[in-house]
Amino acid sequence: NAGVTQTPKFQVLKTGQSMTLQCAQDMNHNSMYWYRQDPGMGLRLIYYSASEGTTDKGEVPNGYNVSRLNKREFSLRLESAAPSQTSVYFCASSGSRRQYTEAFFGQGTRLTVV
Amino acid sequence: DQQVKQNSPSLSVQEGRISILNCDYTNSMFDYFLWYKKYPAEGPTFLISISSIKDKNEDGRFTVFLNKSAKHLSLHIVPSQPGDSAVYFCAASHTGNQFYFGTGTSLTVIP
Numbered sequence: 001n002a003g004v005t006q007t008p009k010f011q012v013l014k015t016g017q018s019m020t021l022q023c024a025q026d027m028n029h030n031s032m033y034w035y036r037q038d039p040g041m042g043l044r045l046i047y048y049s050a051s052e053g054t055t056d057k058g059e060v061p062n063g064y065n066v067s068r069l070n071k072r073e074f075s076l077r078l079e080s081a082a083p084s085q086t087s088v089y090f091c092a093s094s095g096s097r098r099q100y101t102e103a104f105f106g107q108g109t110r111l112t113v114v
Numbered sequence: 115d116q117q118v119k120q121n122s123p124s125l126s127v128q129e130g131r132i133s134i135l136n137c138d139y140t141n142s143m144f145d146y147f148l149w150y151k152k153y154p155a156e157g158p159t160f161l162i163s164i165s166s167i168k169d170k171n172e173d174g175r176f177t178v179f180l181n182k183s184a185k186h187l188s189l190h191i192v193p194s195q196p197g198d199s200a201v202y203f204c205a206a207s208h209t210g211n212q213f214y215f216g217t218g219t220s221l222t223v224i225p
Binding site for chain 1: 116118120123148150155156157158159160163203205212213214215216217218
């Protein structure tokens with residue numbers, strides 16, 4: 001039972017490069033999220049998708065785009081990476097037949113922009 | 115503006131004693147609250163939750179208390195064990211669509 005799988009686990013980018021972080025869940029969840037974790041800032045929501053075909057901005061969306069490819073997959077794209085985007089990125093999913101359920105997290109992607 | 119706040123960045127407790135982690139929130143629309151535990155280099159894992167219709171929820175050594183009038187929740191761990199050493203995040207949600215997290219409290223349980 002894989003849960004939430006993120007790839008890659010580590011990445012180093014040069015300023016201005018682009019990349020896509022991949023996320024897939026196998027729990028048939030409706031909602032998926034992208035968070036970033038920075039020291040002293042906790043987990044901040046970048047984008048979320050409440051259902052297949054919909055996406056919404058979270059607290060810190062600038063510099064990012066997302067795609068909800070299907071119910072399983074939710075990708076995060078950095079079009080032109082900046083050093084301020086150095087962070088640990090977490091994908092999460094939630095939602096079943098019960099309205100209130102916890103979110104399940106992936107293992108994280110540690111991104112460094114130099 | 116941070117809607118969920120954990121004002122204690124760290125906490126040290128002796129093994130066997132009680133650990134109390136605190137969390138405050140500002141948005142009165144939040145109706146579902148969660149605690150997560152995070153080890154280094156891993157994703158957060160769900161620990162315990164409480165809905166706004168309750169003021170207490172218990173699961174083994176872990177109890178979450180909710181004081182809606184004060185917009186405050188706390189996590190009690192009794193007895194604390196060295197394996198409990200981790201960063202604890204509280205989170206809050208309205209309708210379950212978005213989860214807002216606090217900045218975390220690093221708990222160290224001293225053997």
